[in-house]
Amino acid sequence: MYETEIRIRYASPCFARAVENALSPDDKVPNSQLIVSTKAHGRMLSVQVKGCEKIETMQLTLQDIFRCMQATETSLKKIAKR
Helix, strand or coil: CEEEEEEEECCCHHHHHHHHHHHHHHHCCCCCCCEEEEEEECCEEEEEEEEECCHHHHHHHHHHHHHHHHHHHHHHHHHHHC
16 A cells, blocks of 8 residues: 655645645545545645555545645635735
8 A cells, every 4th residue: 555645834824724624625535445634734734645555546646636736825825915
């Protein structure tokens, strides 16, 4: 089984929590051994992925997480400028 952790430091704890809130609904993967856990600790966001049986599944999962993070960050930055 494969597992990994992504850690990203944001400019503020508020921004990290907002990204956590946007990503956390995707933590639940029905009918799967895959476990995704998203947590904000101050300015640090941690995303853990566990239970991937195939490296291809891990790659696709990480690509999806990074796409979601990028979309969330872009949206939050646009809202913050207003």
